[in-house]
Amino acid sequence: MSVLAAGGEPLVRWSWIGDHTDELTTLTLHHLKLALLPIVFGLIIAIPLGIMCARWRWIYPPTLGVANVLYGVPSLALFMLFIPYFGIGSGGKADFTIILPLTLFSLSVLVPNVVDGLRSVPEPVRQAATAMGFGTLRRLVQVELPIAVPVVIAGARVAAVASISLVSVGVLIGNGGLGQLFIDGYSRDFTTPIIVSSVLILALALISDGVLVTAQRLLTPWARTRRSNG
Amino acid sequence: MIKFDGVTKRYPDGTVAVDDLTLELPSGQITVFVGPSGCGKTTSLRMINRMIDPTAGTISIDGEDIRKKDASDLRRGIGYVIQHAGLFPHRTIVDNIATVPYLLGWDKKKARATAMELMERVGLDTKMAKRYPFQLSGGQQQRVGVARALAADPPVMLMDEPFSAVDPIVRKSLQDEFLRLQSEVRKTIAFVTHDIDEAIKLGHRIAVFQTGGVLAQHATPDELLTDPAEGFVTEFLGGEKGLKRLRFNRELDATPEPADDRADEDEVEAAER
Numbered sequence: 001m002s003v004l005a006a007g008g009e010p011l012v013r014w015s016w017i018g019d020h021t022d023e024l025t026t027l028t029l030h031h032l033k034l035a036l037l038p039i040v041f042g043l044i045i046a047i048p049l050g051i052m053c054a055r056w057r058w059i060y061p062p063t064l065g066v067a068n069v070l071y072g073v074p075s076l077a078l079f080m081l082f083i084p085y086f087g088i089g090s091g092g093k094a095d096f097t098i099i100l101p102l103t104l105f106s107l108s109v110l111v112p113n114v115v116d117g118l119r120s121v122p123e124p125v126r127q128a129a130t131a132m133g134f135g136t137l138r139r140l141v142q143v144e145l146p147i148a149v150p151v152v153i154a155g156a157r158v159a160a161v162a163s164i165s166l167v168s169v170g171v172l173i174g175n176g177g178l179g180q181l182f183i184d185g186y187s188r189d190f191t192t193p194i195i196v197s198s199v200l201i202l203a204l205a206l207i208s209d210g211v212l213v214t215a216q217r218l219l220t221p222w223a224r225t226r227r228s229n230g
Numbered sequence: 231m232i233k234f235d236g237v238t239k240r241y242p243d244g245t246v247a248v249d250d251l252t253l254e255l256p257s258g259q260i261t262v263f264v265g266p267s268g269c270g271k272t273t274s275l276r277m278i279n280r281m282i283d284p285t286a287g288t289i290s291i292d293g294e295d296i297r298k299k300d301a302s303d304l305r306r307g308i309g310y311v312i313q314h315a316g317l318f319p320h321r322t323i324v325d326n327i328a329t330v331p332y333l334l335g336w337d338k339k340k341a342r343a344t345a346m347e348l349m350e351r352v353g354l355d356t357k358m359a360k361r362y363p364f365q366l367s368g369g370q371q372q373r374v375g376v377a378r379a380l381a382a383d384p385p386v387m388l389m390d391e392p393f394s395a396v397d398p399i400v401r402k403s404l405q406d407e408f409l410r411l412q413s414e415v416r417k418t419i420a421f422v423t424h425d426i427d428e429a430i431k432l433g434h435r436i437a438v439f440q441t442g443g444v445l446a447q448h449a450t451p452d453e454l455l456t457d458p459a460e461g462f463v464t465e466f467l468g469g470e471k472g473l474k475r476l477r478f479n480r481e482l483d484a485t486p487e488p489a490d491d492r493a494d495e496d497e498v499e500a501a502e503r
Contacts, residue, residue: 128316131279131388132329132378133306146320222320222362 013192028200030090031177034098035164036208039156041099042106047152049107050114051140060115064108071108075101075169083173090175098170105166106159113155117148150223153216157209164205168197178204231257232278232386232418237287239273239443247273248443251287255435257385258416262433264423265466270443271422275388278420279308291386306330309379309387309417313395315371317363323349323374324359330382341381348377353407369400376408380415389421393428405431426467430455430476431483438463455480 017024053060070078078101086096121144129143168179176182178197185194216223232255239248248270255261263271276282277289280301289296296304317326324345325332331341349356352373363371372392379387393401393408409432412419423429429436430451438454440446440462447459455477458464467473 122314122316122319124312124314124316125318127281128310128312129318131281131305131308131310131312133302133304133333135302138333143318143320147318149320220320222364 009190011191012195016192017196024196024200027178027180027197028204031164031167031179031201032204032208034095034167034170034175034177035102035204036160037099038102038106038163039110039160041103042110042159043152043156045103046107046110046114047145050111050118053111053115054118063111067104067108067111070104075105075166076172078104079170079173088174090180094175097173098167098175102163102166106163109155109159109162110152113152114148117151117155118144120151121147146220150216150220153212153219157212160208160212161205164201164208168201231255231292232261232420233290233293234274234277235288235290237274237277237284237289239270239277239282240285246443248277248284251443251445253437253445253448255418255420257292257418259434260412260419260421260432261435261437262421262423262429263437263439264426264429264433265439265446266441267424269439269441271424271437271439272390273443274439275390275420275422278386278388279305279310306333306382307384307386309382309384311372311375311379311387311389311392313391315363315368315375317371317374317378319363322360322362323354323366326363326374327377327381329378330384334382344381345377348380349374351380351411352377368396369404372396372404373407376411380417385418387417387419389419391422391424394423394425401428408432426472426476427479430480438466440466451480 049063053063079097082097082100086100087094088097125143125147126139129139134143167177168182170176171179171183178200181193181197185191185197234251234253237248237251238246240246251270251274253261263274265271273282277284278291278296280296318329321329324342327345327348328336328341331344332338336344346356346359349359354370354373354377358366358370363374366374372395375392379389393404396404405428421432423432433451435448435450436454437448438446438459446466447454447463449457454463454467455473458467458473464473467476
């Protein structure tokens with residue numbers, strides 16, 4: 001592609017943005033859906049899986065192994081694996097061709113973070129809880145999981161940003177959210193959609209990261225600073 | 231009264247942590263378990279609230295075998311204080327203190343009111359109620375730990391090196407306040423320490439453990455100082471020299487009634503002269 005195509009065409013034609021606000025909004029929302037549903041599903045799977053891995057340690061290495069191998073599979077290959085089940089294209093059932101592989105990718109970050117989060121519970125705290133008369137389940141729900149929250153959210157941040165950028169790859173099978181505009185731009189040798197969609201994807205990543213940071217601050221005011229002993 | 235009857239803890243690898251312990255901890259008094267590391271004092275303490283199960287023997291509280299109760303129920307009736315306080319980092323001070331009342335299903339308001347009352351009793355400013363543990367000093371955290379153990383007013387308290395992780399000045403004030411508090415609440419307390427000075431200062435009775443989980447001597451502090459068992463105990467007390475120092479300190483500390491501040495100062499002056 002020549003960056004300054006069709007002599008005199010500017011890098012960004014601003015009027016194009018105004019003419020396409022509806023399309024841009026739809027694509028942005030769709031992009032968010034494709035990127036963030038996997039994080040929600042990922043958490044739903046990773047939390048119980050992480051709890052099991054923290055409790056029965058022997059499960060952890062094989063689980064982590066599988067998650068890492070999945071992460072090593074090129075995203076496009078994984079997308080294609082799901083085409084026979086959910087089909088191709090954008091919207092409806094076909095969205096799962098993107099959402100499920102990204103869910104699997106998110107696990108390789110989320111599961112270790114849930115495990116690390118649970119392991120971050122100081123041993124004296126765990127023992128104190130037991131000695132106060134917490135049963136195993138109550139201790140998990142009221143003590144261990146809340147203390148794991150900052151580490152789990154840290155994992156969700158990484159997974160969310162990765163997921164937002166990976167959605168664009170889906171364009172190669174016809175469902176890439178804002179990535180759709182790459183193809184549009186390349187095929188017409190027209191830079192505006194490429195730049196606009198890149199900026200929007202970056203903005204989505206920054207905003208969702210900001211939202212998660214804020215959520216962490218609000219949910220865990222006790223974790224804001226480390227204690228300096230006195 | 232807490233009663234150990236022929237209690238042994240042996241681990242699968244053959245290590246004996248506690249060896250045939252028979253011991254009575256009188257009600258309303260502080261019994262200190264003291265000894266070097268690996269002597270089984272903490273193991274013995276943790277068998278009282280079933281954090282560890284003995285291999286043989288029975289433990290009873292006021293005549294009732296502790297195995298007859300559900301472990302969680304038993305524990306809610308036993309206060310527990312540990313070295314680094316072990317406060318819940320995600321809960322405010324008032325909620326930390328109210329932990330056991332919440333577990334027992336008390337009304338939230340009542341639990342909090344009790345917690346606030348206890349903050350005052352252990353010498354904490356109630357303005358700290360809404361803070362989180364990380365915002366408190368080590369000494370303050372330890373006070374919260376004591377308040378948390380007392381919250382549901384359990385008859386029995388287990389304290390595992392509660393004052394070991396703070397500096398000597400804070401430790402002394404925590405010990406003094408602990409004694410003052412105990413003179414009001416009169417709990418049956420099992421107190422673990424490796425520090426013989428602390429044992430003599432706090433204990434109504436002292437159980438000296440020796441390596442291998444054997445009870446070497448069980449006596450009042452005065453008996454221990456005037457008539458220590460030959461061998462291990464004498465050595466643990468620091469030989470003749472150590473005994474002299476301990477007896478001297480004992481006399482300085484001796485006051486007919488729980489010391490008030492002025493008496494303390496007089497003694498400090500006397501000691502300096």
